[in-house]
Amino acid sequence: MILEQLAREPVEQNAAAGRQLIVSLEGVSKAYGGAVALARLDLTIYAGEFFTLLGPSGSGKTTTLRLIAGFERPDTGRIMLDGEDVAALPPFARAVNTVFQDYALFPHLTLVENVAYGLRARKVPKNEAHEQAQAALEKVRLGDFGARKPAQLSGGQRQRVALARAMVNQPRVLLLDEPLGALDLKLRHQMQTELKRLQHESGITFIYVTHDQDEALAMSDRIAVFSQGRIEQVGTPFDLYERPNSAFVADFVGSSNLIGPGHGILLRPEKILLLPPQAAPPEGYEAQPAQVREATYLGAVTRYQVVLADGGVLAVMEANTTPLGDRLRLTPGDKVLAAWPRSAATRLAPINNKGEVR
Amino acid sequence: MHSRGEWLIWAAVAAILAFLFIPVVIIVVYAFSAAPIPAWPLTGFALHWFADTWNDDEVREALILSLKVAALATCMAVVLGTLAAMAVARMRSVGKEVVSFVVVLPIALPGILTGMALASYFAFWGLNLSYWTIVAGHATFCVVIVYNNVIARLRRLPRSLAEASADLGADAFLTFRRVMLPMMASAIGAGALLAFALSFDEVIVTTFTAGAQNTLPLWIFGAIRLGQKLPEVNVVVFAIILFTAVPVLLAQRLIGDSGRVAR
Numbered sequence: 001m002i003l004e005q006l007a008r009e010p011v012e013q014n015a016a017a018g019r020q021l022i023v024s025l026e027g028v029s030k031a032y033g034g035a036v037a038l039a040r041l042d043l044t045i046y047a048g049e050f051f052t053l054l055g056p057s058g059s060g061k062t063t064t065l066r067l068i069a070g071f072e073r074p075d076t077g078r079i080m081l082d083g084e085d086v087a088a089l090p091p092f093a094r095a096v097n098t099v100f101q102d103y104a105l106f107p108h109l110t111l112v113e114n115v116a117y118g119l120r121a122r123k124v125p126k127n128e129a130h131e132q133a134q135a136a137l138e139k140v141r142l143g144d145f146g147a148r149k150p151a152q153l154s155g156g157q158r159q160r161v162a163l164a165r166a167m168v169n170q171p172r173v174l175l176l177d178e179p180l181g182a183l184d185l186k187l188r189h190q191m192q193t194e195l196k197r198l199q200h201e202s203g204i205t206f207i208y209v210t211h212d213q214d215e216a217l218a219m220s221d222r223i224a225v226f227s228q229g230r231i232e233q234v235g236t237p238f239d240l241y242e243r244p245n246s247a248f249v250a251d252f253v254g255s256s257n258l259i260g261p262g263h264g265i266l267l268r269p270e271k272i273l274l275l276p277p278q279a280a281p282p283e284g285y286e287a288q289p290a291q292v293r294e295a296t297y298l299g300a301v302t303r304y305q306v307v308l309a310d311g312g313v314l315a316v317m318e319a320n321t322t323p324l325g326d327r328l329r330l331t332p333g334d335k336v337l338a339a340w341p342r343s344a345a346t347r348l349a350p351i352n353n354k355g356e357v358r
Numbered sequence: 359m360h361s362r363g364e365w366l367i368w369a370a371v372a373a374i375l376a377f378l379f380i381p382v383v384i385i386v387v388y389a390f391s392a393a394p395i396p397a398w399p400l401t402g403f404a405l406h407w408f409a410d411t412w413n414d415d416e417v418r419e420a421l422i423l424s425l426k427v428a429a430l431a432t433c434m435a436v437v438l439g440t441l442a443a444m445a446v447a448r449m450r451s452v453g454k455e456v457v458s459f460v461v462v463l464p465i466a467l468p469g470i471l472t473g474m475a476l477a478s479y480f481a482f483w484g485l486n487l488s489y490w491t492i493v494a495g496h497a498t499f500c501v502v503i504v505y506n507n508v509i510a511r512l513r514r515l516p517r518s519l520a521e522a523s524a525d526l527g528a529d530a531f532l533t534f535r536r537v538m539l540p541m542m543a544s545a546i547g548a549g550a551l552l553a554f555a556l557s558f559d560e561v562i563v564t565t566f567t568a569g570a571q572n573t574l575p576l577w578i579f580g581a582i583r584l585g586q587k588l589p590e591v592n593v594v595v596f597a598i599i600l601f602t603a604v605p606v607l608l609a610q611r612l613i614g615d616s617g618r619v620a621r
Contacts, residue, residue: 071521091524098525104518108540117536118526169526 019046021080022205023068023173028077030063037063039229040077045173045207050199052208054216055226056252061209064226065175068207069098082172092121097166098175101182103158105150111137111161112146118169136168137161139198156187160194167198173205180215192219213253217241225249241268246348257314264348269317271344274304274330275337287339290314292330304330306338314338382599389592411593420577426489427573428557431496435553438497439504440546444538447512458509465502472498473566480567487569495567496560500553507549508542515541555602574598 023045030038038060045051053061066072067079070091079087086094097118105114115133120126137143140160150158159179166174176195180188196219199206210216216223217237225232225240225248233240233249244250247258250266257267273285274292281287290306293313297320304316316338318329330336392402411417446458464472476495480487519541523533561575568576578594581587 069521069525071524090529091521092527092529096525098522100518100522102516102518104516104522106519106522106537117523117528121523121527121532165526 019049021045022047022049022082023207024078024080025064025067026078026080028064028067028074028079030060030067030072030074036229038067038074041229041231043224043231043234045205047205048203050196050206050208050219050221052210052216052220052223053226054210054213054223054252056211058228059226060229061211061224061226062177063229065098065177065207065209068173069096069175070094095172096175097169097171098177099162099166099179101177101179103150103162105158105161105165107150110147110149111142111153114150114161115165115168117165122169132168133164136164139167140164140194155182156191159183159191163195163198167202167204170202171204173207174199176206176208178209178211181210188215195219217253223253225252227252243346244348250348255315255317258348259312259314259345266346266348267314267340267344269303269315270301270319272314272316272338272340274306274316274318275339277335277337279337281337281339284342285339286342286345287337290336290338292332292334292336294332295330302329306336308338385592385595386599388589389596391589391592394589407589407593411590411597414587414590416572416577417574417590417594420572420574423489423492423571424558424574427492427496428554430493431500431557432550432554434493434497435500435504436546436550439501439549439553440508440542442501443505443508443512447509461505462502464498469560469562470566473563476563477566487567489571491567491569492564492571492573495563496557498563499560500557503553503556504546504549507545507552511542511545 021044023043025041025043028038028041028043029036041060041064043064053064055061063072067074067087068081070086070089070093074087077087078085081094081096106117109117112130112133115136116124116126116129119129119132124132134143134146137146140163142157142160142164145153145157150161153161159182162179179195180191183191192215195206208216208219217240220237222234222236223240224234227248233245235243240249240253244253244256244266247256247263250256250258255269257269257272259265259267273282274290275281275287277289288308290308292304293307294303294305296303300320302318302320304318306314306316308314387400389407390403390405391400392404393400442461446454446461449457473495476491476498477487480491485491519537520533523537524530528536559575560573561579564573564576572580574594578591581591
């Protein structure tokens with residue numbers, strides 16, 4: 001029953017083809033009084049990318065962002081921005097801008113003054129700075145709000161001001177630190193679309209920090225998955241989901257069944273079919289008899305837990321594509337045949353103790 | 359109809375207010391009394407003590423010295439207290455608590471200790487007691503007042519504001535001028551008012567650092583001890599009450615108004 005799909009392309013090389021390097025971290029370490037935040041990190045980001053740093057809290061993703069912004073200095077390593085080592089430069093000497101998690105709008109300044117702040121700091125004349133700020137506010141649909149103070153805005157509006165304030169400076173790289181974290185779900189989805197639009201229109205490289213895997217998959221060109229101060233894997237959303245190289249990535253990006261000897265094989269819940277117990281599995285499918293233990297109706301999908309003959313438990317996700325009538329198709333206790341395409345079972349890459357793929 | 363409990367509360371409030379303000383009222387009444395020595399029953403109404411006090415060079419010099427001392431001590435406190443608060447707010451290590459404690463210590467020390475220490479320190483260096491030594495003495499506690507106000511504000515200020523300013527291309531000086539200073543302004547102002555008031559009525563430290571000069575509190579203290587010019591003391595106290603009450607009332611009025619607008 002061991003199914004293998006070992007053909008793996010070197011992901012980095014693929015994404016790099018013909019792209020211009022804009023940010024690279026080389027052997028960057030950072031510790032806070034003995035607690036290691038980042039351990040010899042290497043990372044390359046290309047011009048125009050929407051690049052996401054994904055990981056649980058304390059994994060080092062925010063530290064990485066703050067190192068690129070210049071709020072922290074690395075203990076070792078180089079931080080290359082546009083071919084120049086900026087590791088020793090203060091934030092105000094770097095051609096990057098940040099959208100803060102708490103927005104960090106200046107409460108004593110109007111929106112126009114907030115957005116014009118960066119231009120004024122770079123000695124753009126006041127009239128011109130305010131004109132550009134007004135235009136930037138219009139781009140985020142807040143053109144009529146220029147004379148207001150941040151306290152008079154809703155969370156979503158503040159978020160857009162923070163974006164305008166950062167983007168009006170036309171930075172080489174825009175750093176976003178969980179910018180949608182404080183918004184409710186619906187607004188967050190709207191803003192995801194808006195962010196993608198702004199990135200597309202401006203052509204600015206976005207480096208985006210989040211702990212939300214759905215957000216990361218929805219928005220990113222490439223994602224770096226962080227865990228305990230290291231990068232577990234870098235790749236496109238497709239790579240990370242379909243070909244994770246560790247159990248951590250498999251589990252953090254989506255949900256997973258780990259099967260086979262040593263639990264080294266990944267099987268995504270939605271790849272599994274639940275067939276009548278006597279059915280013949282389709283061509284190219286692996287199949288095992290199972291019994292439904294739990295069925296949870298979630299609207300678009302139904303989530304099942306099924307127990308295999310050997311006692312193993314599989315999570316199964318089934319799309320509700322056909323009308324169900326007035327009951328679930330399957331209920332706990334039903335006997336089924338769990339079947340999945342052989343090609344859908346993916347072997348996790350062996351990992352050496354440095355967290356690098358061999 | 360008020361319940362008995364409410365009557366009791368109002369009675370308690372009245373008693374407390376009486377306890378606090380009857381002595382003040384008596385002083386004010388004495389200021390208009392014709393008798394040269396305050397005594398009951400009052401013998402008549404007079405305004406000439408005001409003119410006498412105004413024309414008394416001793417009082418005038420003491421007042422001017424007090425204002426000059428309070429002004430300079432407050433200025434020093436604003437600069438040093440704000441800088442100290444900003445420095446401590448930036449510190450991250452264990453040293454932060456130590457430095458903060460040392461900065462705040464002068465206000466916890468008894469005034470008599472500070473006064474004696476300063477007096478022997480000035481003597482050690484052969485410095486004559488003067489305007490400057492009074493200012494130095496007052497600055498020791500005025501700095502703490504401003505420091506405490508500003509550090510409380512900085513603790514509540516998100517660190518991301520200064521970071522955002524730097525991120526947008528502002529160097530440390532511009533960040534200070536355009537973000538930190540406006541954010542701290544009202545805390546500095548409140549600290550400065552308090553420091554000024556503390557300096558203006560300080561007696562103990564001043565006694566040790568003033569030499570032959572009199573600040574207004576020292577003059578009052580001396581006059582009462584010697585039992586001289588008591589009507590003038592009453593007038594001065596009355597003037598000080600007015601002088602301090604007006605800004606307090608104004609400030610409350612302003613706060614009340616802005617509160618209404620914000621709603």
